[in-house]
Amino acid sequence: MLSQLLADHAALHQALGFKFRTPGVLLRNFVAFAEHRGEHVITTATVHEWALQAPSPEQRRNRLLTVRRFALSLHAEDPRHEVPSADLFGRASRKRRTPYIYSPEEIRRLIDAARRLGPDDSIRSLTYATMFGLIAATGMRVSEAIAIRLHDVTDDGLIIAQTKFKKSRLLPLHTTTRRALDGYLATRLKAASQSDALFISHQGTPLAYPTVITVFLQIIRSIGLRGAPGSRGPRIHDLRHTFAVRSLEHCAHDSQAVARHITALSTYLGHAHVTDTYWYLQSTPELMAHMSEAGETLHRGVTA
Known part of the structure; x- marks a missing residue:
């Protein structure tokens, strides 16, 4: 029963334009876990036990929230489906992971x-x-x-x-x-x-x-840039962050040039909004030096 409900849930999201890849993988895993226990509705206890199998707090919370969204959808049609609290594992710290900038x-x-x-x-x-x-x-x-x-x-x-x-x-x-x-x-x-x-x-x-x-x-x-499995370190996605940062480092150091460059960079990266590009920018010694020089130039201009 849960398998069919998941198939309908996934089909709806895909029809709306969502790729539904990662949520689909997680939910299929959860449904197999629940059905193996002979369950046909979502229960908080089963969600809790399944999510605890993830190796890190972040992954446990991601599992929880993925199933919770599924449960909310099912609960609207059938109140037997329990909706686990979003804080089942405590309140999440919304700290953004610092990108790794490759040399x-x-x-x-x-x-x-x-x-x-x-x-x-x-x-x-x-x-x-x-x-x-x-x-x-x-x-x-x-x-x-x-x-x-x-x-x-x-x-x-x-x-x-x-x-x-x-x-x-x-x-x-x-x-x-x-x-x-x-x-x-x-x-x-x-x-x-x-x-x-x-x-x-x-x-x-x-x-x-x-x-x-x-x-x-x-x-x-x-090559020694990351430790054993389970440890954090540089990701492949950080190559994208590195490209954005190095690109800005080579930009001319005046406000108008930077504004034009950010717009072009956002287009090149395929971002829907230029504000999305700001998340890819990370301070580096070279960028901080440019900012310092710009600040000193502005200060001299104001005091002159």
Whole structure:
């Protein structure tokens, strides 16, 4: 019964335009857990026990809130479904995770380590080295890189189709980035594959998001940038943050130039609103130095 209710719930969200990927995975896991216990309605006790299986407080709370939204929907039709309190595990601290800003040397180490992946004489190492390099050089989302098709590579740049906010955009590429991409394409077009995905596995199949994340974590640990499984450290998404910050560092240091640059950066990153781009900006020594210089210039102008 819960399985059918979940299928209807997911279909409704997808019809409204939501991809419903991560919530779908979590809810299928929860429903399997509940049905294994012979339950046909949601109970707070079962939600609590299932959510406690997550390895961290953040993941436990995410599990709780995901099922709670599902329960609210079901409770409106059938009051037998219990709606667990949002504070079942206590009040959450809404502290935003600080992005990790990679140095150019760390990005080189990441790409070099990807080039050493096996199996030998396969496209796998070149696939991951090129993908990680492309994400670092353009700030695109990892999901966007996975979704690129061969026909999306044009003379003018990369077409990023149907992104997070249902918009498509064109990403012009730096000559060095284009050269690396063309080098990968020369091998990719000779690979045995029935897929039109740009990035493929050594078996010729499109890459899956969980696989990409797993490979990234293995590499980032192998080069000493992250500890054992379960510990925090640099994420693949932080390459996007790094691109935004480094881009701003190279911007001309006057207010009008910065305003124009932020607008262009927001468009390039595929943000729906320019305010979304501000979350990607993180203080670095170079940016703080620029801000200090600007402050001193303003002070001199005011006191003159």
